[in-house]
Amino acid sequence: MASNSSLVTTTTALFSFLVLYLAVSFSNIAAKHRHSTTTNHRHSAISNHHPHHHHTAAPNPRLQQAYTALQAWKRVIYSDPFNTTSDWTGPSVCDYTGIYCAPFQNNTHIQTVAGIDLNHADIAGFLPDELGLLSDLALIHLNSNRFCGILPLTLSNLTLLFELDLSNNRFVGPFPSVVLSLPSLKFLDLRFNEFEGTLPPELFNVNLDAIFINNNRLRSVIPSNLGSSTASVVVFANNNLAGCIPPSIASFANTMEELLLINTNVTGCLPNEVGFLYKLRVLDVSFNKLVGEIPYSIAGLAHLEQLNLGHNMMSGEVPAGVCELPNLANFTFSYNYFFEEEGVCGNLTARGLVWDDRKNCLPEKRFQRSKKECDVVLEHPVDCFEHPCGGEKHVENNHEKHRT
Ligand SMILES: *[C@@H]1O[C@H](CO)[C@@H](O)[C@H](O)[C@H]1NC(C)=O
Ligand SMILES: *[C@@H]1O[C@H](CO)[C@@H](O)[C@H](O)[C@H]1NC(C)=O
Ligand SMILES: *[C@@H]1O[C@H](CO)[C@@H](O)[C@H](O)[C@H]1NC(C)=O
Ligand SMILES: *[C@@H]1O[C@H](CO)[C@@H](O)[C@H](O)[C@H]1NC(C)=O
Ligand SMILES: *[C@@H]1O[C@H](CO)[C@@H](O)[C@H](O)[C@H]1NC(C)=O
Ligand SMILES: *[C@@H]1O[C@H](CO)[C@@H](O)[C@H](O)[C@H]1NC(C)=O
Numbered sequence: 118m119a120s121n122s123s124l125v126t127t128t129t130a131l132f133s134f135l136v137l138y139l140a141v142s143f144s145n146i147a148a149k150h151r152h153s154t155t156t157n158h159r160h161s162a163i164s165n166h167h168p169h170h171h172h173t174a175a176p177n178p179r180l181q182q183a184y185t186a187l188q189a190w191k192r193v194i195y196s197d198p199f200n201t202t203s204d205w206t207g208p209s210v211c212d213y214t215g216i217y218c219a220p221f222q223n224n225t226h227i228q229t230v231a232g233i234d235l236n237h238a239d240i241a242g243f244l245p246d247e248l249g250l251l252s253d254l255a256l257i258h259l260n261s262n263r264f265c266g267i268l269p270l271t272l273s274n275l276t277l278l279f280e281l282d283l284s285n286n287r288f289v290g291p292f293p294s295v296v297l298s299l300p301s302l303k304f305l306d307l308r309f310n311e312f313e314g315t316l317p318p319e320l321f322n323v324n325l326d327a328i329f330i331n332n333n334r335l336r337s338v339i340p341s342n343l344g345s346s347t348a349s350v351v352v353f354a355n356n357n358l359a360g361c362i363p364p365s366i367a368s369f370a371n372t373m374e375e376l377l378l379i380n381t382n383v384t385g386c387l388p389n390e391v392g393f394l395y396k397l398r399v400l401d402v403s404f405n406k407l408v409g410e411i412p413y414s415i416a417g418l419a420h421l422e423q424l425n426l427g428h429n430m431m432s433g434e435v436p437a438g439v440c441e442l443p444n445l446a447n448f449t450f451s452y453n454y455f456f457e458e459e460g461v462c463g464n465l466t467a468r469g470l471v472w473d474d475r476k477n478c479l480p481e482k483r484f485q486r487s488k489k490e491c492d493v494v495l496e497h498p499v500d501c502f503e504h505p506c507g508g509e510k511h512v513e514n515n516h517e518k519h520r521t
Pocket of ligand 5: 357359382
């Protein structure tokens with residue numbers, strides 16, 4: 118589906134940034150680690166007459182706790198096809214594949230486990246309660262494994278956790294509310310799992326920068342406090358949120374740059390308040406049941422680069438102000454019921470945009486819907502001022518009327 122590729126492109130940018138950030142911080146950690154190892158070796162070489170083996174200094178209590186945690190984890194790993202964890206033996210946890218140490222913030226003379234990166238390891242297993250012992254973790258990356266079960270509640274002990282990427286695993290159960298108790302969390306990626314049930318409204322009250330929950334089994338209306346979030350990227354795609362996009366979305370204005378609500382079963386009109394999100398670069402509400410007109414306020418989104426309204430039931434005219442947006446590069450509004458393109462909207466090729474206007478009710482254009490198909494919807498326009506959220510019911514009633 119086209120929406121997937123757009124999702125990937127828009128999120129890739131953020132992730133390349135994160136990967137870069139991680140690579141830098143981890144190479145610093147690794148460099149420090151190598152440095153301290155060589156120092157120890159030199160020291161032991163100089164004093165090699167000494168009876169004690171100083172080069173394997175006893176791990177500090179934090180690393181001992183980490184050892185307990187990682188061994189407990191290894192016991193509940195049932196498949197590790199690339200042997201990623203085969204070197205998870207012995208007390209030197211900082212040497213384990215995928216485990217990254219850094220100086221402990223309260224005592225920089227000792228090392229502690231600060232990061233876990235097991236991306237693409239294809240490991241099958243559980244997350245044990247003992248992971249709560251890794252209380253200094255800043256990063257957990259478990260993208261593309263086969264971890265299953267639920268998240269242990271002991272994760273609430275990870276008060277420094279900044280980034281949690283559990284995407285593309287097999288986690289189940291209700292939305293893991295334990296993540297809402299993590300005071301340092303900024304990046305939450307739960308994409309492509311099997312979380313189900315309702316989305317807790319509290320998700321939007323925590324101080325996250327990025328929320329990726331697409332491709333789960335979450336079934337819920339969009340909470341009316343959606344706008345309390347501080348996130349700049351919110352990706353809800355491919356869940357069954359249903360309900361309307363609440364006007365409270367306006368309070369995202371100071372942070373929101375990408376809003377992706379692809380295939381989330383949202384209904385009603387696109388609220389005028391979408392136009393208040395002045396930092397928005399990507400707005401994708403495709404594959405939903407939105408009705409009514411394009412709010413003219415979108416013409417004020419000076420940073421907007423990608424606008425996808427495709428596969429909805431929207432109608433009315435496509436306003437020139439939207440087509441004239443200075444940064445707009447890709448405007449998709451196919452598979453709706455638009456019947457007029459104002460001004461430059463009629464020839465977006467001339468504006469140098471990538472665009473798609475197929476399957477609408479545009480009399481001058483090719484690849485449009487049949488007159489019959491258009492008449493069903495266009496004879497009963499939805500008034501978004503009167504029915505900002507009730508549009509869907511209105512249209513369904515019209516379908517009923519038409520059938521009888
Ligand atoms: C334009 O956007 C549509 C819908 O999001 C996407 O399928 C298409 O690949 C995009 N085209 C370009 C050139 O970015
Ligand atoms: C992992 O280890 C097992 C047992 O030592 C070995 O048979 C297998 O080839 C290894 N797999 C990889 C991908 O290295
Ligand atoms: C680090 O020090 C601060 C301030 O003294 C203290 O509040 C905090 O609990 C300490 N953290 C740990 C993990 O020991
Ligand atoms: C939480 O972290 C502290 C400090 O590392 C540790 O002593 C405690 O056992 C941890 N609690 C759990 C439930 O893992
Ligand atoms: C969308 O929501 C409706 C209720 O409004 C529900 O009946 C339907 O199953 C949902 N569709 C999907 C794909 O989840
Ligand atoms: C759209 O604009 C392009 C470039 O200016 C021009 O070549 C083309 O003929 C125009 N198409 C229509 C349908 O007016």
